[in-house]
Amino acid sequence: MLKRTIVLLLAISLAISCKPTQYGFRTKDIKSAQRLYGLEFDKTGIDTMYHYLGRNKRGYENLREYQVDNETFPALTFNPHPAGFEMPTGQQQILQPEVSDNIMLPATDEEIAFLSIPELASLIKARKITSERLTNIYLERIEKHDGQLQSVITVTKELALKQARKADKEIAAGNYKGILHGIPYGVKDLMAVEGYPTTWGAEPYKDQMIDHTATVVNKLTEQGAVLIAKLVSGSLARGDVWFGGKTKNPWDLSQGASGSSAGSGSATSAGLVAFSLGTETLGSITSPATRNGVTGLRPTYGRISRHGVMSLSWSMDKVGPICRSAEDCEIVLAAIYGKDPLDPTTNNVPFTPANGKVSNLKIAKLESDILSDSKTQRGKNVIAAVALLEKELNSSFDTLSLPKNYPFRVFDVILRAEAGAFFEELVRSGAVDDMVEQTSGSRANSLRQARFIPAVEYLQANRERRRLIEEIHQLFKNYDVIIAPSARSSQLQITNLTGHPVISIPTGFDEKGRPTSLTLIGNLYEEDKILQLAKYYQSLTEFDEKHPPLFYTIAK
Numbered sequence: 061m062l063k064r065t066i067v068l069l070l071a072i073s074l075a076i077s078c079k080p081t082q083y084g085f086r087t088k089d090i091k092s093a094q095r096l097y098g099l100e101f102d103k104t105g106i107d108t109m110y111h112y113l114g115r116n117k118r119g120y121e122n123l124r125e126y127q128v129d130n131e132t133f134p135a136l137t138f139n140p141h142p143a144g145f146e147m148p149t150g151q152q153q154i155l156q157p158e159v160s161d162n163i164m165l166p167a168t169d170e171e172i173a174f175l176s177i178p179e180l181a182s183l184i185k186a187r188k189i190t191s192e193r194l195t196n197i198y199l200e201r202i203e204k205h206d207g208q209l210q211s212v213i214t215v216t217k218e219l220a221l222k223q224a225r226k227a228d229k230e231i232a233a234g235n236y237k238g239i240l241h242g243i244p245y246g247v248k249d250l251m252a253v254e255g256y257p258t259t260w261g262a263e264p265y266k267d268q269m270i271d272h273t274a275t276v277v278n279k280l281t282e283q284g285a286v287l288i289a290k291l292v293s294g295s296l297a298r299g300d301v302w303f304g305g306k307t308k309n310p311w312d313l314s315q316g317a318s319g320s321s322a323g324s325g326s327a328t329s330a331g332l333v334a335f336s337l338g339t340e341t342l343g344s345i346t347s348p349a350t351r352n353g354v355t356g357l358r359p360t361y362g363r364i365s366r367h368g369v370m371s372l373s374w375s376m377d378k379v380g381p382i383c384r385s386a387e388d389c390e391i392v393l394a395a396i397y398g399k400d401p402l403d404p405t406t407n408n409v410p411f412t413p414a415n416g417k418v419s420n421l422k423i424a425k426l427e428s429d430i431l432s433d434s435k436t437q438r439g440k441n442v443i444a445a446v447a448l449l450e451k452e453l454n455s456s457f458d459t460l461s462l463p464k465n466y467p468f469r470v471f472d473v474i475l476r477a478e479a480g481a482f483f484e485e486l487v488r489s490g491a492v493d494d495m496v497e498q499t500s501g502s503r504a505n506s507l508r509q510a511r512f513i514p515a516v517e518y519l520q521a522n523r524e525r526r527r528l529i530e531e532i533h534q535l536f537k538n539y540d541v542i543i544a545p546s547a548r549s550s551q552l553q554i555t556n557l558t559g560h561p562v563i564s565i566p567t568g569f570d571e572k573g574r575p576t577s578l579t580l581i582g583n584l585y586e587e588d589k590i591l592q593l594a595k596y597y598q599s600l601t602e603f604d605e606k607h608p609p610l611f612y613t614i615a616k
């Protein structure tokens with residue numbers, strides 16, 4: 061009898077805990093949720109929660125009745141500036157480097173396709189080649205080679221030829237707009253271009269049309285550049301896999317181009333465009349630059365407008381150039397940076413290329429990070445690059461170590477929570493299930509789990525991020541450039557969290573003939589310093605002038 065009574069009482073208790081309350085959830089729901097967050101409240105604590113949790117749930121349901129435009133930033137705008145930071149002052153302007161007139165027209169279209177921006181500008185300005193012909197050279201290369209690379213999502217042929225013909229007419233009439241006038245380029249397909257699909261590399265958005273054009277594209281159009289292609293973004297800015305396949309590394313077609321600015325890295329390396337734009341949240345410019353043997357500049361957070369660009373993380377996204385040299389990156393940065401009233405994170409800080417002596421730069425190196433990779437050819441190439449710079453500059457660089465006393469495993473929730481907010485409708489509608497990749501490490505799965513990140517932990521992670529910003533500022537403030545390996549270092553996560561600019565430059569090749577690189581880190585808004593050292597290194601070496609033999613047959 062006693063046994064039966066106990067069983068009955070347990071059944072009643074279980075029924076009560078499983079019975080939905082007026083708020084639409086049960087006691088066991090709260091108990092289960094606690095385990096996801098490492099919490100444990102007693103029965104009294106749980107009983108007192110119903111009212112608040114119910115009110116929260118009704119608030120969420122009410123919030124979802126309202127549509128928010130993709131261009132709307134959260135009211136809490138990220139500020140990368142450490143305490144007491146003084147914004148650089150001066151006049152913001154579009155810089156127009158002098159264009160020489162002494163470049164000879166190469167004999168073949170292939171040679172022309174791999175010329176630098178200054179070389180192409182010289183040919184166009186001197187009318188040794190028309191923008192229309194140059195544009196057709198790149199369009200033909202896309203048609204010939206992209207089947208192997210899968211680096212292009214949309215060819216903007218009609219727009220490109222229209223812009224090229226306009227450029228030719230303007231130049232013929234003496235209205236030369238500057239070094240990018242008539243130069244063909246491509247943009248990562250996170251950037252909106254009115255009249256063309258903006259797919260974000262993802263199946264649910266492959267037919268998406270956005271009724272405005274990204275600010276960076278408008279800036280390049282105003283300066284006469286010619287948009288010929290929208291280049292592959294890994295699906296929703298992750299990796300090199302998109303709804304049409306996998307973008308390839310032109311140095312080794314068995315290998316992906318790395319992500320998520322995979323198309324920008326691959327197409328630039330293979331000579332399908334003169335230069336390109338990419339985006340980075342956590343390595344998506346520097347990683348494809350490394351993999352594809354080109355130069356990638358990730359500017360200071362807030363340097364370049366993201367209006368018209370898909371958001372992955374409002375507090376971490378940056379737009380930057382991927383080019384064949386540091387000099388080309390400098391030219392493109394000067395053309396697209398600046399304040400945009402449509403992007404609340406941008407500012408009026410001027411950019412001017414450095415004109416002092418390279419030997420005056422205060423340089424340090426992350427020696428322990430560099431030596432940790434010394435047994436690989438990749439690591440040996442970085443060591444050799446540092447040794448070359450120390451020899452040529454007659455200097456022994458100071459050594460630094462990055463801080464370790466931070467919860468680095470939690471910082472990723474910042475990106476994932478913000479991505480979860482931007483793509484809320486994709487997840488709630490179930491369309492996230494249509495994305496090509498559905499593995500545990502896929503963007504689709506990342507977006508699903510984002511719904512289980514507590515706001516408290518998101519804010520706590522940002523408080524730790526603020527501490528990190530302050531410490532990195534103190535560590536770097538006595539130096540102009542910090543040399544780091546592109547791999548095997550926490551610098552990638554740290555500098556993306558703090559908003560510091562970096563440039564990735566080629567250093568040679570590994571045992572399999574694949575490109576390697578190193579990274580130069582600068583202080584906030586001091587891209588000029590890292591560009592100066594990058595250009596100097598590239599003047600000493602020829603790695604930036606190497607092109608993948610499969611797509612540059614003259615090299616054979």
